[in-house]
Amino acid sequence: MKSYKLEHVNEPVLLEETFPYSLPPLNHFNDIISETIDGKTVTFDPKTVKDRDIHITDTTFRDGQQARPPYTKDQMVKIFELMSQLGGPQGVIRQTEFFLYTKNDRETIDACRNLGLDFPQITGWIRANKADFRLVKEMGLKETGMLTSCSDYHIFHKQNQTRQEAFDQYVEVVEAALEHGIRPRCHLEDVTRADMKGFVVPFVQKLEKLTENEPEEMKVKIRLCDTMGFGLSYPNVEEPRSIPKMIWRMKQECGIPSERLEWHGHNDFHKVHINGATAWIYGLDAVNTTLFGFGERTGNPPMEGALIEYIALKGDLNGINLPVITEIANYFRDEINAEIPSNYPFVGSDFNTTRAGIHAGGLRRGEKIYNIFDTTTLLNRPPQVAITDKTGTDGVALWVNKFLGLEGEEQLTVMKVARIQRWVMDQYDKKGRLTAISNQELEEQVKQHFPDLYEKAKNR
Numbered sequence: 001m002k003s004y005k006l007e008h009v010n011e012p013v014l015l016e017e018t019f020p021y022s023l024p025p026l027n028h029f030n031d032i033i034s035e036t037i038d039g040k041t042v043t044f045d046p047k048t049v050k051d052r053d054i055h056i057t058d059t060t061f062r063d064g065q066q067a068r069p070p071y072t073k074d075q076m077v078k079i080f081e082l083m084s085q086l087g088g089p090q091g092v093i094r095q096t097e098f099f100l101y102t103k104n105d106r107e108t109i110d111a112c113r114n115l116g117l118d119f120p121q122i123t124g125w126i127r128a129n130k131a132d133f134r135l136v137k138e139m140g141l142k143e144t145g146m147l148t149s150c151s152d153y154h155i156f157h158k159q160n161q162t163r164q165e166a167f168d169q170y171v172e173v174v175e176a177a178l179e180h181g182i183r184p185r186c187h188l189e190d191v192t193r194a195d196m197k198g199f200v201v202p203f204v205q206k207l208e209k210l211t212e213n214e215p216e217e218m219k220v221k222i223r224l225c226d227t228m229g230f231g232l233s234y235p236n237v238e239e240p241r242s243i244p245k246m247i248w249r250m251k252q253e254c255g256i257p258s259e260r261l262e263w264h265g266h267n268d269f270h271k272v273h274i275n276g277a278t279a280w281i282y283g284l285d286a287v288n289t290t291l292f293g294f295g296e297r298t299g300n301p302p303m304e305g306a307l308i309e310y311i312a313l314k315g316d317l318n319g320i321n322l323p324v325i326t327e328i329a330n331y332f333r334d335e336i337n338a339e340i341p342s343n344y345p346f347v348g349s350d351f352n353t354t355r356a357g358i359h360a361g362g363l364r365r366g367e368k369i370y371n372i373f374d375t376t377t378l379l380n381r382p383p384q385v386a387i388t389d390k391t392g393t394d395g396v397a398l399w400v401n402k403f404l405g406l407e408g409e410e411q412l413t414v415m416k417v418a419r420i421q422r423w424v425m426d427q428y429d430k431k432g433r434l435t436a437i438s439n440q441e442l443e444e445q446v447k448q449h450f451p452d453l454y455e456k457a458k459n460r
Helices: 046-050 073-087 103-113 130-139 152-157 165-177 194-211 244-255 272-281 303-314 323-335 359-363 375-379 392-404 417-429 439-449 449-457
Strands: 034-039 040-043 055-056 091-099 119-125 145-149 184-186 219-228 261-265 287-289
Touching: 034 165, 034 219, 034 244, 040 244, 046 272, 055 303, 073 091, 073 103, 091 103, 103 119, 103 130, 119 130, 119 219, 130 145, 130 165, 130 417, 145 165, 145 359, 152 165, 165 184, 219 244, 244 272, 261 272, 272 287, 272 303, 287 303, 287 359, 303 323, 323 375, 392 417, 392 439, 392 449, 439 449
Parallel strands: 055 091, 055 287, 091 119, 119 145, 145 184, 184 219, 219 261, 261 287
Antiparallel strands: 034 040
16 A cells, blocks of 8 residues: 655645636546457547537427426527527537427427527427428428337337337338438437347448438437436446447447437436436537426436536537526526426526535635635626524625625624624524525614615615
8 A cells, every 4th residue: 555645735736727616627537448348348538528529409399398388489489599699609509409290399490590590400309200200391400300219118019010110110211301301310219228239230330321422411310318317327337228338339330420429318317417428428429408407207418517517528618608507597487487496506596505604614715615616707696605503603794795795804704793693593592493594684684783884785
């Protein structure tokens, strides 16, 4: 065992190359990663993610609507416009897909197209049959996703088909798309529960063969759909649950490059975000998401989490307008009446609010100590403190100084706010209170104990 000695330093080592504060913490990789596939060792270099055109696609208007009441046309157009602002001019949010079945969906697509925005590009979603394909042609879309279920659970028990029948049906619809100049994107539903060598690989190889002579913008795309959330990121997991092995087979055995591979996950086992990030790291370019993870059952990769992960992997915003995610969250709460848990990362009402006294003390001494990054600049969400019996005098001092707008040497010390802290504790110790102290109550205490400072703050 190697022995280490305590190092004495004159300045703190804050690891700012990893924790710059002006950005989310950055992901740095040391070594290549290895997997054992069919008895041989294959390697992956996670550092290549910085050089690839990784990006985000969206299914808020498709999978996201399978988890909630339908959005109105006006709501979808507003969300689409905000999503375009959020992803920025480089199209980090590259595409969004729509259902095509209702009049509301079709009118919404027309309204979104009339905005004249470059991103996100609008695509469709259909089942793999010719009747649905007619809708794509009528809407004039350049690309559509099509459901190509690939596990025997679906082929035998849902579709009542043999593998050959499913194979032939899927191929026929892909051929029809190509004949009409529409790019096919095949969604391999339930791929993490499918026979990889017996169905998935030969099917994808056939698709690649169909489009090998097509121009690049017409070559087939493959969406890997972890429909039940069975996918695993761990090294050397057996197939079909292994995300690294699956991506390797798509690229090396089927010839599908990174730019034509996409990951679509579900959160049944709380792995939806890490599985999406793993897919990026192991070599595909697109991760399919929804705003705030709304999606069927447990939901899909949350777009806001994917955006933060993108920045962490790339080390750059690349035009992403992060404060817009706060605007979108407010729109969902105020206009759509969608419930976002208060502790939900990045957008919950209390995500950067502390109630712990020791955390409040850290915040009072330096925001970087207990705030994950510069949430004021990046999300338009300054760190907050909520006052309870656990917050302590540090928390009260932090709240009061923020309310009064005092900084530096002007700030009130913990001794000066001790009377307010005693009032807070009386509410719990003497009156049996269980809820947090409201901002209005605290404001009244400030007015009572610091009238001059209060009037100055109100007149700012």
